[in-house]
Amino acid sequence: MTAIAVSPAFDHFAAIVGAKNVVGSPAELRTYECDGLLGYRVRPELVVLPGTTEEVAACVVLARELGMPVVPRGAGTGLSGGALPSEGCVVIGLARMKKILEVDLANRVARVQPGVINLDITRALQADGWYYAPDPSSQSVCTIGGNVAENSGGAHCLKYGFTVNHVLGLTLVTPDGAVVALGSQAGEPDVLGYDLTGVVVGSEGMTGIVTEVLVRILRSPQRTQTLFATFPSTDEAGDAVSRIIGAGIVPAAIEMCDALAIEAIVAATDVDWPLDVGALLLMDADGVEEEVDEVAARARTHVEAAGALEIRAPKDDAERLLAWKGRKAAFAAMGRISPNYYVQDGVIPRKEIGKVLREIAALGARAGLRVANVFHAGDGNLHPLVLYDGRIPGQEHAAEEVGGEILRVCLRYGGSVTGEHGVGHDKACYLGEQFSPDDLATMQMIRTTFDPERRFNPEKMFPTPRLCGDKPGAYVPHATETAGEAARG
Template structure:
């Protein structure tokens, strides 16, 4: 009896092993722990197995098997997502793309590169920098995150103000559909194909329409010159106005980042302090790039704009080393919160640029209401806010209050005509908040699109959209929340 029991292995696991090889399937409890969540750690679930296919054919074979057996499944890259898009809810098979990590082709003349989905974002720029090229989308996690994951989430980054988010840099993809069929979307190097823009539809679909197995991206010529400007403000509103003034002056900086006092306290307590004064209310970090003459002129103009807005101090980086230190300090951002708080929740809202002062004021009110500190680090030029809600999970009720504060921040963004996510996606985290910006009809139209590709809802189920049927309930909840805010 004992021997017999030991031999009984889940037949599904055996089938998966037959496709990708025994070593490329994880199914033991202790091996699955690492796949319980992605970068959104507040929600966890257990997968049934994790498989590591080596190529498109193996992905397609795995998907055909899972589709036939009606087993739900999820594609996963590096697992750096911040909204739970790659988190299992229980029982899914995770299709990890990390072994498909080759750079397949670089064509400098037509300015394209072809990569496998598990290829790490930063490696592309590192591989082509010697020839004077780079890949523009630069999420903060770029040293770990994969380009496949970037496409699924339509990832952004500090430099998306001037260069656009992932969707602006993707020219083609090979995709395994949820039934195991393989299609190609887009033509290498041809940005605007006739018919419907299925490539655009796939980008940012958060892993619900297909599994990407190959990607053609646009590469850009490295700008001749760069310049970084740092400005300290004693007043958040003056800093916000400076942001608007810079854009209104016709300058499109490569990056235009803002941090508030709490965020400055955190980054100065973390790994790369650079001596920012701890009493300033807002800090702007601005990068301009282009040809040398243009960059000099724009840096000068930005300094003048800041001075007209009562800046306490504004300076242009003396050299590349100083600029790199300022950026390293900024990029510790989210992680740095650990230096001043046991736990934190990062949110990701978008607002029309002109509403920045008003929205920051409302976020301060939410902080006062809930008794939780909220730091703000954000891509100010795009109006893409990242309120960081600081809390202590050990204190009863604080996690719930943090989630509530996060949701209220998103409501503020939605109410001024903005959005509930700029670059982190909806995933599990913000499903119900989709109702802040979409009507039932609009959500229904999106679900019908999902049904076209993912008719059995096996691929990344229960992500991205609010639960059907719960509408009335959630509307009541939102209404109550609103009343509570009044």
């Protein structure tokens, strides 16, 4: 390495992983300054890219000896700043550990390394009729390690559950450098003792570094039927969701887009959705053929009763996939209608969707900002996208303020500040509004079980005065975003 101002720790880490797998020059470190939460940037001291569990463990031990904070990183697609570096930290990136180590159909599990792309598991299995269920919108670029850290969701977790419901066991390098097997070894359904696997999933990189994941794989359903319906406004669409859920129907997914989101998606993708509507729903029913047909027909009557303008069923798989591609590209599509956006991830009781969307619109209007909504309606997980122009002084701040007020609305309705993106850096200051000091102290007891020094991903999730006083940096598009490969949400 020839760059000036390279960390003195460079050689120590290079001795473990090789110099080509340590990033130390300021120019190269820029890539790692942020994740999908683009408004915050911190340059790490170093980035190391280990290739094995043993190398990860050695790096962790070294970081401990050097007293460096550790920030784990997958693909950097997270939206809450979970992989935002801390001052003086070493980022341990798992991108090189991307092997599917074992597929065991008889036990319905696959053992994968953390750098494996979510969708690659399904790609490896689908010819035989199996798949991995959790499907975050970024699934074509995000990694399983990141999914584990954030307990990622996705559209179909309405029926199938979140990452935590599909991870049976883990190999964890703990903050003291020990390599520990957690949970199931080969697909046995129950394990003895405390559910440490359930704790590590969703712990946002604060419990160590996961180097192997044992995931559940499922048989793909006999049939999937998709329903596409448009409505005059989000009120009728919200009512349709309530009617479907209230009728005891358990769809695989129900997604909603409002007019602004539709406009962006139509501009950015090949979907032929109408532009003169107030909202649309995209619903999947899956399962046994006879049942799916019946359930889809019933859902259709509820959608009609709620006042749908138009109801369509995709004529073939290609059209179905196109609709879903449109939905999953929604966040990236926002660039077509706004220079910048700030996304939130609040959850509300699903019966309140219509009411809460109106409150969100009012909050946006008051700040002079537009808010697009594209979200997991079936489980009340909102994704309001506050649109702003970062070149106009004060707008970014105003957008964040609106985002924060939206989270407060979610809490007022008895909800949560995050349904699937994680608390991270972004929402740490709001966690203290959702939980009491005693609740947070109890969570710290769990955290310090793994990391008594609180050196792993410090300054995430838990509110601190320093953190909550920070100001966002200037917006710069992230590399994956400008390359057009990241679909977020």
